[in-house]
Amino acid sequence: MSQSRESVVHGSKAAPKDLPSTDKLLRLSEPLLAEHGHSLVAAEARALLDRLRVRAVAGELSQEAVKPERLQALLAERVAARLKPRMQAVLNLTGTVIHTNLGRSLLADAALQDLPRLMAGPNNLEFDLASGGRGDRDSLVEGLLCELTGAEAATVVNNNAAAVLLAIAALARGREVILSRGELVEIGGAFRMPDVMASAGARLVEVGTTNRTHARDYAGAISPETAMLMKVHTSNYQVQGFTAAVEEAELAKIAHAHDLPLVTDLGSGALVDLSQWGLPREPLPQDMLAAGCDVVTFSGDKLLGGPQAGLIVGKREFIERIRKFPMKRALRMSKLPLAALEATLRLYLRPERLTEDLPTLRLLTRPLEAIRNQAEQLQPLLAAALAPRYTVLVREMLGQIGSGSLPVARLPSAGLVIAPVASKGIGTALERLAEALRALPLPVIARIAEDQLWLDLRCLDRADHQAAFIGQLSALQEALA
Numbered sequence: 001m002s003q004s005r006e007s008v009v010h011g012s013k014a015a016p017k018d019l020p021s022t023d024k025l026l027r028l029s030e031p032l033l034a035e036h037g038h039s040l041v042a043a044e045a046r047a048l049l050d051r052l053r054v055r056a057v058a059g060e061l062s063q064e065a066v067k068p069e070r071l072q073a074l075l076a077e078r079v080a081a082r083l084k085p086r087m088q089a090v091l092n093l094t095g096t097v098i099h100t101n102l103g104r105s106l107l108a109d110a111a112l113q114d115l116p117r118l119m120a121g122p123n124n125l126e127f128d129l130a131s132g133g134r135g136d137r138d139s140l141v142e143g144l145l146c147e148l149t150g151a152e153a154a155t156v157v158n159n160n161a162a163a164v165l166l167a168i169a170a171l172a173r174g175r176e177v178i179l180s181r182g183e184l185v186e187i188g189g190a191f192r193m194p195d196v197m198a199s200a201g202a203r204l205v206e207v208g209t210t211n212r213t214h215a216r217d218y219a220g221a222i223s224p225e226t227a228m229l230m231k232v233h234t235s236n237y238q239v240q241g242f243t244a245a246v247e248e249a250e251l252a253k254i255a256h257a258h259d260l261p262l263v264t265d266l267g268s269g270a271l272v273d274l275s276q277w278g279l280p281r282e283p284l285p286q287d288m289l290a291a292g293c294d295v296v297t298f299s300g301d302k303l304l305g306g307p308q309a310g311l312i313v314g315k316r317e318f319i320e321r322i323r324k325f326p327m328k329r330a331l332r333m334s335k336l337p338l339a340a341l342e343a344t345l346r347l348y349l350r351p352e353r354l355t356e357d358l359p360t361l362r363l364l365t366r367p368l369e370a371i372r373n374q375a376e377q378l379q380p381l382l383a384a385a386l387a388p389r390y391t392v393l394v395r396e397m398l399g400q401i402g403s404g405s406l407p408v409a410r411l412p413s414a415g416l417v418i419a420p421v422a423s424k425g426i427g428t429a430l431e432r433l434a435e436a437l438r439a440l441p442l443p444v445i446a447r448i449a450e451d452q453l454w455l456d457l458r459c460l461d462r463a464d465h466q467a468a469f470i471g472q473l474s475a476l477q478e479a480l481a
């Protein structure tokens with residue numbers, strides 16, 4: 001009762017009794033009900049009224065706020081917010097091109113074009129159109145993978161982590177796998193080679209030391225219990241200085257002399273030599289196979305530039321064992337990424353066009369000159385939006401390829417560096433700016449280093465993205481006001 005007295009005292013405040021019932025509010029929201037049906041709209045109407053009632057009881061709700069138009073608008077907003085996708089497009093201005101947290105490789109237009117048509121209806125995922133009988137989903141990409149890598153056979157799974165797990169389980173379950181101590185990689189998360197070995201039911205036999213492993217280390221560790229020799233590409237770190245490792249060609253000879261397979265996890269694995277564009281050379285699956293590796297695994301969404309996938313190529317005998325291993329069924333690719341993978345691999349049939357067709361390569365090979373010009377062009381616009389509290393300068397900077405590919409290589413790039421003008425509270429000012437950038441309709445992801453916020457523009461190469469970036473500057477200005 002004291003509440004109603006209060007609402008009398010503050011004449012402009014609304015009391016709980018001023019709120020409509022859920023039914024009344026729904027009757028006022030016919031168009032919303034017609035569009036979305038009863039369940040969602042009614043649930044949101046109840047939640048909205050519950051919240052407003054609490055505020056009315058606290059004497060915090062104005063008469064204005066309980067007007068029918070206002071309530072309808074709030075309800076429409078709530079319904080729209082519930083239906084908003086959690087996965088959103090963002091602008092990656094971190095300088096890391098293949099950014100694991102930002103969706104890794106960007107898919108090519110050509111890889112997406114056919115997806116709606118292929119996915120919305122039935123397709124020949126596991127159906128052999130020639131014979132009319134059952135087909136194998138691997139066959140959609142096996143030919144392409146063999147052609148591109150020179151392999152006898154190929155199979156695909158969900159991601160490269162699955163490929164490694166499956167290859168070890170299928171070829172070495174209950175037996176020993178020999179691996180150098182210099183290659184006991186942790187990729188991130190829970191994927192560490194010794195643990196993967198255990199999950200696959202194989203026993204890891206470590207040989208050599210962190211920095212040096214020799215051919216005799218492998219040869220000396222081979223026993224009747226050995227199922228295979230393994231190499232893991234140290235994709236996210238480098239051992240430098242006094243080092244020695246055994247190359248695949250030499251290790252393959254040792255393995256084959258004992259009738260054992262050599263399995264190599266390449267991690268990223270590029271299908272084309274990146275050094276032709278002045279980028280560091282990553283080992284290619286085709287080189288590994290030519291060196292004598294029996295099975296090579298690599299990722300679909302790192303340097304290859306496709307969807308998440310684990311590609312397994314090699315000798316038919318081993319690929320068949322891997323394909324038939326029961327775990328394969330649990331790790332198989334779904335039709336959605338498989339269609340995108342096939343379309344991505346087909347782009348490699350026209351290697352001269354790859355830097356145009358494949359976004360990952362397009363971004364990695366984007367000329368520094370173009371990035372610098374873009375920075376010059378955007379600098380005055382951003383400076384105006386952030387004045388007077390921040391300064392904006394054009395700077396050359398170093399980006400990276402990302403996703404554990406070529407860990408120490410740096411990509412000469414350019415962009416904008418933003419610094420708070422006030423010398424106090426720099427950290428807070430930068431966090432606030434980074435937060436405001438992330439809250440934009442097309443969130444901008446930047447990086448903070450050396451008391452500055454860095455926007456590397458390498459990945460802002462699309463005209464529509466640049467237009468969106470510029471179009472949001474006034475919203476950014478308002479957010480920071």
Ligand SMILES: *Cc1c(COP(=O)(O)O)cnc(C)c1O
Nearest residue numbers: 159160161233235267268299404
């Ligand atoms: C990235 C990586 C993997 C895992 O590949 P995903 O496709 O991310 O599952 C495995 N091994 C190495 C060496 C890697 O770099």
